[in-house]
Amino acid sequence: MTIILDQTSKSFGSVEVLRALSLEVKPGEFLVLLGASGSGKTTALRMIAGLESVTSGRILIGSRDVTHVLPKNRDVAMVFQSYALYPHKTVFENIAYPLTVRKRPKAEIEKSVRDVAQQVQLDHLLERYPRQLSGGQRQRVALARAIVRRPSAFLMDEPLSNLDAKLRGHMRAELKHMQHELGITTIYVTHDQIEAMTLAHRVAILERGVLQQLDTPANIYNRPANLFVAGFIGSPPMNVLEGSLADGRFDCSAGSFGTASRASGRAVVAGLRPEDGRLAPPGQGQLAGEIYASELIGDHTLVTCRCGGATVTVKADKDFAGSIGQPIGIGFEERAVHLFDKASGERLQ
Template sequence: MASGIRLDKVRKSFGATDVIKGIDLTIEPGEFVVLVGPSGCGKSTLLNLIAGLETVSSGDILIGGQNVNRVPPRDRDIAMVFQSYALYPTKTVRANITFGMETRRVPRDAQEAAVEEFSRLLQIDHLLDRKPGQLSGGQRQRVAMGRALVRQPAVFLFDEPLSNLDAKLRIEMRTEIKKLHQRLGKTVVYVTHDQIEAMTLATRIAVMDNGHIRQFADPATIYEYPVDLFVAGFMGSPPMNMIRGRLFHENGRVFVLPLGARESVRFPLVGAAGTAALADSREVVLGLRPETIFAAGSELPGPNRHVFEAPVEVVEPTGPDTMLVFQIGGQDLIARVRPEDVATPGKTFRFEVDMGKAKLFDAETGLAL
């Protein structure tokens, strides 16, 4: 059975330093929740509090409806997978996987059945008699996951488990972890600084910054409707373009005039932002995802398209896409265009942007408007 987790006004301080600053969070049974944020934001500390490796300074942690503030880690019905694998180098893969079951005096036949089931699931059944030093990084991580899985806990906790792997292995293991969650249906709390991992794995994402949760929602909502500039800038690769500008009204329409740009470069707001009662000359930040900016005429016509020109600074081919770095009013921006859309550094390029997908933020508070 999967268990839900609830954090109620949880705080953690180390001496005079507040690391977790009053977090409320409810994770439903069977959810895959990813804690994501920059280094030092408190995500690993929060995971350690759930695991019982750290004690809360105040507030409550409930797992399966039970307050576990004073419950030791071994009695919380959790299993944790670490970044460093934490395998015993002198023991075989089989012995590493069964070690926890032996200390809990699980019968031998039950141990064997669990090893057989999960080693086959993780495709490490042919490695059971090897030692960790004979394994690749990806194989070691599978063994660490097998050791956690055989416990069959109510909650799995992952602390940046893929950060030591190369890019190709990270993608493969990401897929394996998602398959495991879909098959087992257990509650997972997963820490990463990699927002692509967060987007691909999570049912919901908690974006953390400076000991707070800025936004907690499903990946599509986090990406399409960020609550503030921090979330908008952190989630996305390349990140969202942020154009500082001022609002002005003309002929019943609302435009953003980028700071430092000539007056002819203006972006018309559409939808709710285009009809809101926003004051003239109010300073705002216009958010445009790179994939919403493309070569003029390269996409099917749409109702909210706006064409503009800007000089290209850098051309970055990536294979399936080409990134064009360009400037407006001295601000560097990125467009994601097709490889066949030829651009030359130093030359003016004709862009088109889907303003229906533009985001608007208050320049002073950073909050979405």
């Protein structure tokens, strides 16, 4: 089922939290709304669900304009961060609730609940109560309750944020597989870029209510639309160096190098992903600096260097043994450099 937001805005009094957001979620697509707190992503989700009114613009589910339609008539299922389970009902009763309120036949409810419970590996826990379950099991009950009535779309508001890191990784894989099997359009809200990059077919990045970029995870990572996206996506984030561009050559306090751009006479910011840099002996490479910190992560070492007035982090081999204060060079393939206009922050083509 297609979901369309057409120039959709939301204001609370004089505060505009979502500004003319337009996007189309394709049938069966897993779209992630990604942003920091206050970016407007949860407000957008709640507007699609009908839990928040629309200040201006339209929302369409399929070919139907649902801008002013009650939540119960939108045929979407929402999964909340807090699980929102009924503590006095068993797992079976919690999952069955959407069918029970619709007065479906008892035999149909029984079969549907048991089928979905098996799908999310809860079939042996149907007689338990939420208080007897782990966080991951409770989240699976919430998912099963959303799945059981086969809605047109799933709306998920940070459903994994209450889980520990190991369980979160497991549940990401479960969610991705489940959504693929069901083929139901899903809009997922998170502030976690790892969730966004691993789950989504496409990611919509929001900042202060404005859409910054809408694209596949690979394109967002490899061709960020602006400096905000470049700094928001990636762990550790992209290194940035301020300098000037003349005849396609970038100059800054830490060094100089050629670029693919032939532009001249403008202040720019050069971006370099940590994995695209390599450490070199002093005097070699395009940048000169000294080691500021070294952190063994496991399969690699993060080496942060002071280069002029900036810091540059490089992913080095796990056996790297440099010491703090040691002079160092940093080299890279010049085609790996991203260029942004300093004034606007927009990517230079």
